[in-house]
Amino acid sequence: MLEARDLWFSWQPGREVIRAASFTLERGRLGALIGANGSGKSTLLRLLSGVLSPNRGQALFDGISLHNIPARERARRIAWVPQSTPAAFPFTALEVVLTGRSPWSPRFHFENESDRAIAQEALETVGAGHLTNRPITELSGGERQMVTLARALAQKPECLLLDEPSAALDLKHRSALVRTLAGLRDRFGLTALVVTHDLQLIDPAFDRVFAMTCGHVVASGAPVEVLTSASLAAIFDDPNVRTARIGERTVVWSE
């Protein structure tokens, strides 16, 4: 279970970007974190990954404060996928994915065959098996995003935190991403929280939606409960937001 309990965070004193944020995502559920630009979604995700520490409040995993989980153990349980991964050096895609195995291996050990097999499988899972030996510096933004996701999967985590993972992906790979996450949830009980502006992705694959405004979680519930015209108009401060149900899906647009 992933839980934010009255989290507060500021980059500069007196200018809080996360204010009393609280929510709970049950184990084995797929959650979406939505909100306008600058509402604090990415910062909240970083707090939940342990990359940042809150000024007040607690981020918890299975009831234990992240602060009390040793960093390497935390990395074995929670994987975080950033919005983008800059590439200063031409590491191959496989080398990048293998970094995901580092929490599992002792400090002075190199990855073994089993680690390489896990990394290769992670690349295949996200549809990036053909990129194995390509330098990351030569990949497109979308391809890099797939490699970064594969790195997170190679960590074999119980919980995945993804920051706009579909931002640079084409239509085919966006659908594939959602199918992959839903499949990992159904087969392995993976818990995942995804920050996204792509509201069409959410329904019906996701179980819960959390909406943020000004650093605060203002709405949470099943996709059909949160993805309504009235609710989204308030969340995005846009009276022109419209929603419609097409089959099992909720389609969202702004007029």
Next chain:
Amino acid sequence: MTSPRVVRALLISAAVLAIAILFGLWSGYQHVTLQSLRTDPMTRALFFRVRMPRVALAALTGAALSIVGAALQALFRNPLAEPFTLGVSGGGALGASVAIAFGWGARAWGVPLVFVMSFGGAMLAVLVVYRIARTGVVVLPGALLLSGVIVNLIAASGVLILEYLTDPTRSLQILRWTVGSLDIVGFDMIWRMAVVLLPATVALLAFSRDLQLLAVDEDTAASLGVNVRRTEGAVYFLSSLLVGVTVAVGGTIGFVGLIVPHAVRLVFGQDLRLLMPASVLLGAAFLIFADTLARVAVSSTELPVGAVTALLGGPIFLWLLTRRQRSTAM
């Protein structure tokens, strides 16, 4: 478990170093043979008191500068970073110049003042450059190099002022030392350096896995369990120590930390866990070769080794810069 690929790479690097050592020991104007070593006391003195310490100093200095180059490139995620371009050598040079202006023999807490001041200058330079280049969670590559250049200029001005203010003998000592030279007699200084450099090199190697993760991305490294602040602090401290001590003895020898790690990357790949130990061995080999070249290239005199490495490293720096600009434009 150590990969066979790593063992093979390190064996090759060690073999290159062994060749460099033999080349350095047996090259020079004074022809040395096994026969003359056995029979001629002058040749023995030259070999054991001059040539051997010089090769050892080149090896220690080249190894230290190369591993620091590899570490700083990973830490800043910038292929152009190295002690010289980031102003670390310049800071160390200014600190050492101040110590020389007080006199070579001066000591602080039993340690040669030139070591202490050079380390202090190097540490100060790395902290200033880092502070200027870092905005929030991002280290700006352009600002990093530019602030390194400015720190180098300020340090060079400081050295120049010291040369003018001190007496002619010390001024000449500073001038001769700043161009970079591995001219040394006896092993006294080598032992003193080794006491600091060997543990610092081993300690820096212990961070190679963390640096491998940091070279990909800082936040990702943190999410993978790396204590980023502790690693940064340790790398700054150890890098300053390694550069400070080598600069204190050999002066500013530029671009070694740029040339060697990039050459190692081309041959053995990007993995810092292999790159760093291979840079130690091949950095030592490179500076032995460069110093031997400086000794024998021009008849009747000796070139400053710093000028030789700058002549080799400058064009490589420009090539890397051009390649980086092209990849950014793509």
